[in-house]
Amino acid sequence: MRNRSLRLFLILLILIVVVIIDFPVLTNLKKSIFGRQLNPNLGLDLRGGMQVVMQAPEGYQITQETLEAPSTILENRSNALGVSEVVFQVAGDNYIVGEFPGLENIGEVIDVIKQTGMLEFVDVGNDFLPPGTIIQTDFGQPVSGESADDEAEPAPLDLGQSDIAPQEDPVAKVYHTVITGGDLASVSVLPPQAPGEGYSVQFTLTSEAAQIFGDHTRNNVGKLLAIVLDKEIISTPVISQAITTGEGAISGQGESAYSFDDANNLRVTLFYGSLPVALEIAESRVVGPTLGQESLQKSLIAGAIGFAIVTLFMLIYYRAPGFVAILSILIFGLITFALYLAIPVTLTLPGIAGFLLSVGSALDANILQFERLKEELRNGRTLVQAVDLGWRRAWPSIRDSNLATIITSGILFWFGSTFGATIVKGFALTLALGVAISVFTALFVTRTFLSLLVTPLEKSDKEFWFGI
Amino acid sequence: MLNILGKRYLFFALSLLIIIPGLVIIAVYGLPLSIDFKGGSLVEVEMSEDNAPTTQQIVEIYDQNDIVDAQVQTSDQNGVILFLIRSSSLTQEQYSMIIDEIRSGFDQNLVERRFDTVGPSISRSVTQRALLAIGIAALAVIVYITFAFRGIKHAFRYGVCAIIAMMHDILVVVSIGAIGSRLFGWQMDSLFLTALLTVIGFSTQDKIVVFDRIRENEPVLRKVPFEKLVNHSIVQSLQRSINTQLMTVEFLLLSLALFGGTTLREMSIILLIGLLSGTYSSIFIAAPILVVWENREWRTWFGRTGTA
Secondary structure, eight states: OHHHHHHHHHHHHHHHHHHHHHSSOOHHHHHHHHSSOOOOEEOHHHHOEEEEEEEOOTTOOOOHHHHHHHHHHHHHHHHHTTOTTOEEEEETTTEEEEEEETOOOOHHHHHHHHSOOOEEEEEEETOOOOTTOBOEESSSOOOSSTTOOTTOOOOOSSSOOOOSOOOSSTTTSEEEEEEEGGGEEEEEEEOOSSTTOOBEEEEEEOHHHHHHHHHHHHHTTTSEEEEEETTEEEEOOBOOSOOOSOEEEEEOOGGGOBOHHHHHHHHHHHHTOOOSSOOEEEEEEEEOHHHHHHHHHHHHHHHHHHHHHHHHHHHHHHSHHHHHHHHHHHHHHHHHHHHHHHTTOEEOHHHHHHHHHHHHHHHHHHHHHHHHHHHHHHTTOOHHHHHHHHHHHHHHHHHHHHHHHHHHHHHHHHHHHHHTOHHHHHHHHHHHHHHHHHHHIIIIIIHHHHHHHHHHHTTSOHHHHHTO | OOOOGGGHHHHHHHHHHHHHHHHHHHHHHOOOBOHHHHOEEEEEEEEETTTOOOHHHHHHHHHHTTOOOOEEEEEEETTEEEEEEEESOOOHHHHHHHHHHHHHHTOTTOEEEEEEEEOHHHHHHHHHHHHHHHHHHHHHHHHHHHHHTTTSTTHHHHHHHHHHHHHHHHHHHHHHHHHHHHHHOOOBOHHHHHHHHHHHHHHHHHHHHHHHHHHHHTTTTTTSOHHHHHHHHHHHTHHHHHHHHIIIIIIIIHHHHHHSOHHHHHHHHHHHHHHHHHHHHIIIIIHHHHHHHHHTTHHHHTTOOOOO
16 A cells, blocks of 8 residues: 555656646746756648758768768858758768758758858969859869769868869869968958949958968969859959958959848858868758648647547446546656657657557557456456456566567667668657657556555446446 | 457458559559659649649649659649649759749749658668668567567567568558559658558557467467467457557547648558558468468468368
């Protein structure tokens, strides 16, 4: 008996904690314990938004580590563009997954973030190259465009020398890079200096780079110096005098004059660093807010209706134990939801499928116990014996079946996160959590509540209360 | 007592009756894979009935934007028409052009619901990896069941039979997906994969519960022939099987199929059939195969025609 009171007390304690977590009361208390607001974390398929999966082109040797840096750079760039709550994650060993909740018009954002943003000042000697020309430099390899060779060797990620021999054709010729965007100390946007001109981006070099830049300009007065972004010529000014201050500006010319947004995007790209590899968009998904909300709302309604029918069935078929089962399932739901909030788990449609399956397994754990309980009652046992035996007979099947599911979902989760299969991962996580909690509620809550029924119902009409 | 096992070859035939048509469809038309697994673009828009273009008009707009393989599917709900347009990959620019043209030509209030583009390389690798994950999970289940049933004879067989029955469930689901693709234009997308994973999870869990009864009865009914022991065990756990099935499938999923949004309807129907198959195969496939194995019945399969 003391054992039972202790268990009841524990159940009550757990209930109080999860109710505080689940319901929007005592927000300040929650914030001080968890350090953040506990709001449900909905996936893009439920709240609307956009997901892009970016991939390094074939031939690059990419590891998870080399993707961490670009992933951070992309996140910084997006945040600087005023897009909030953006998350970039490395998935598998060659993907970066970017998620933009609530965002729909994504063309421009994508254009900015996928630029590698590699700025170079290139010594082109006396070759005038019109803006838009793709060139090769001795810094890395061409990023995109016609001159990119599909069968090229894996390009070096660092400052490796290009091994393609210089040729007479100016496009195929390899030019020397004087300094790169990595040498910038600060970048800012300048408004148009004269009517008809566009915005420009002003930059300051680090003192070391300023030295190199000063030397180069001093020795090459009268020659051309190309400003190159992602191997594409932006402009090709003539060096009129030595530049020793380490300051300069980039502006588009004629038709390609910069608007404020253009200039600001370039500033963001330059300031947050250049990506070590060019990324290709392998996959993009946009879910409009209507579709997301509709999915969420309708699944909630459907879940409520389904649960109402389950409640009705359990009460009619199992009677008193049926009532215990519904209480136990409700507690299961509260604990699960609290864990989703606390961990936090991002809820997606596959995640909901995993949760539904775990509700099924929680119900199954109850049904298994009750069927055994009824069998024992039919065999003429007393209620105390039947409750105890029913539990002992049902337990091995509850334990083994759920353990197998936990093992399976563990493997699925591991694969999902190692190889970037997000569907598999979302499903496996909610399933494993739900199944673990369902074993707990069957073991702890259902059994304790059932034993509470024993005393009041011992002398009652068992046929009625237990639906034999 | 109900003799379920006596009619075991009848149940095997019934399963084949569902699986074979689907496999024939797949053999003839290929797997109805969505862009999630073979790459391409999917556009979902909503327009009012009064201003909606015909599917032909949409295909023409795609043609003008150099996309010649657009396929349009429509569904009508209370005055609103939902368009699902599948094609080879669209760029962001092409997508904006097409939407603008439909908007200006037909419905100003067009709602953009979804725009997915998947490259071919990523879709291939995701599929392969998901299959690999399922394969390894199946091996783990065999190992685990062999361990959990180590107390009784031939524990290894229980694991193998659970996996055979699980493959049966996968085949049923794939077959239903293939039949649905011919009848309703369904495609196997990432939600289909989710449904498949759910069925796999449910299937093994259910097998273990049914096998548990055999494990429990075996030491007590040592003298009884194996076939009788198994039959006795499934009949004992029949009520539980039916009730759990009712709870998880009929009630929760039926309401999801009836009231859930369009995204979920196809998935709930597949889940409904898949989970039903999961319960069915525990009783009518997994347990009977245990008996077939015990009796080594394949020795008589080709010798004489009579089935038990």
